Amino acid sequence: MLLSNGSRRSIGSRCLQQRVIVSVERSLNTTTATSRDRKSQTSKSSRPDYTKFPTDALSYHWETTPPSPTQLAHASKFFRLNPPKFLWSAPKFKTMDFGDSPEVCFLGRSNVGKSSLLNTLLNQKIAHTSSKPGRTKLMNAFAIGGLEDEGRNRLVVLDMPGYGKGGRAEWGTEVLKYLGKRRQLKRAFLLIDAEHGIKATDRQILALFKEHSVPHQIIMSKADKVLFPGSRTPSPAALDGRIAGLKQLMEDVRDVVEPDPEEDVYAWGEVLACSSEKWIAGKRMGVDAVRHSMLQAAGLELKEEKLAKPEEIVPFDQIPGLD
Numbered sequence: 001m002l003l004s005n006g007s008r009r010s011i012g013s014r015c016l017q018q019r020v021i022v023s024v025e026r027s028l029n030t031t032t033a034t035s036r037d038r039k040s041q042t043s044k045s046s047r048p049d050y051t052k053f054p055t056d057a058l059s060y061h062w063e064t065t066p067p068s069p070t071q072l073a074h075a076s077k078f079f080r081l082n083p084p085k086f087l088w089s090a091p092k093f094k095t096m097d098f099g100d101s102p103e104v105c106f107l108g109r110s111n112v113g114k115s116s117l118l119n120t121l122l123n124q125k126i127a128h129t130s131s132k133p134g135r136t137k138l139m140n141a142f143a144i145g146g147l148e149d150e151g152r153n154r155l156v157v158l159d160m161p162g163y164g165k166g167g168r169a170e171w172g173t174e175v176l177k178y179l180g181k182r183r184q185l186k187r188a189f190l191l192i193d194a195e196h197g198i199k200a201t202d203r204q205i206l207a208l209f210k211e212h213s214v215p216h217q218i219i220m221s222k223a224d225k226v227l228f229p230g231s232r233t234p235s236p237a238a239l240d241g242r243i244a245g246l247k248q249l250m251e252d253v254r255d256v257v258e259p260d261p262e263e264d265v266y267a268w269g270e271v272l273a274c275s276s277e278k279w280i281a282g283k284r285m286g287v288d289a290v291r292h293s294m295l296q297a298a299g300l301e302l303k304e305e306k307l308a309k310p311e312e313i314v315p316f317d318q319i320p321g322l323d
């Protein structure tokens with residue numbers, strides 16, 4: 001299946017990943033501690049150790065291969081080394097700046113967490129956020145990899161106003177123009193709140209993607225609210241159950257996003273779940289996978305073939321048994 005950025009996806013065999021559910025390890029045994037140690041260990045033991053959290057719980061790939069740890073590390077480093085620069089804000093499509101850099105945008109209902117995720121992805125509080133819907137009122141563009149458009153390692157990221165409650169009809173018109181006309185748009189990331197699932201307005205956007213052949217991918221935002229609701233540390237069994245619930249949700253999303261794999265060629269064959277707030281093993285949950293996906297959309301990801309060692313070429317006359 002040929003996608004707009006020219007890459008080919010393997011289809012057919014459903015990539016049903018084996019669910020590796022590992023229990024949450026509780027930290028440190030405190031029985032022989034001195035009082036100072038005990039104090040520090042108590043604070044540590046109240047924080048669960050999620051280093052064995054099954055990272056494959058945060059994504060569902062049916063036509064793609066999950067990124068390798070090296071690719072994830074590369075994506076993380078790319079954004080660390082390339083801090084974002086504010087480019088422009090535009091109320092209307094016709095007032096947007098044009099450039100040739102590859103572009104990705106973040107769309108979704110108001111309050112779904114677009115601006116927060118962007119700040120997390122870009123390692124800077126550069127986009128405005130609020131607990132009230134309707135905070136982002138303009139289309140805001142940020143450049144990764146320098147302000148000058150030299151065509152190398154430069155990615156433009158757009159934070160869009162939300163739709164639905166708190167959104168405004170005129171923003172919808174402008175976003176629609178953008179989706180229909182923007183040549184540089186390599187992938188639209190549609191955020192769906194993991195707690196609330198797909199709504200009617202999301203389905204309308206999905207229909208627009210289809211109508212305008214926009215490459216798109218679903219991101220389940222605020223996954224912490226599903227996996228770690230409340231302040232109590234979940235028991236391993238409770239966490240396992242919630243992980244299974246999230247997986248099911250992602251599978252259900254697939255059926256809405258890509259009911260016909262032959263026809264819906266612009267739907268990227270994976271769903272990623274993440275959180276802008278929850279940390280696991282020193283990283284924000286699922287965020288590097290989203291970074292990798294952004295780079296991949298722009299052709300800037302670490303290509304796996306670069307990692308492979310060149311194969312040794314055996315001359316024909318030295319192949320055993322071919323005398």
Ligand SMILES: Nc1nc2c(ncn2[C@@H]2O[C@H](COP(=O)(O)OP(=O)(O)OP(=O)(O)O)[C@@H](O)[C@H]2O)c(=O)[nH]1
Pocket residue numbers: 108109110111112113114115116117128129130131132133134135136137160161162163166221222223224225274275276277278
């Ligand atoms: N628990 C949790 N809360 C989040 C997360 N991401 C965002 N929030 C909260 O959700 C609220 C809305 O976040 P924003 O990033 O402003 O949402 P938005 O989609 O940009 O909203 P609009 O600009 O109004 O369209 C804020 O109170 C955030 O703190 C997350 O991953 N987990």
Ligand SMILES: [Mg+2]
Pocket residue numbers: 114115116128129135136159160161162
């Ligand atoms: Mg916003």
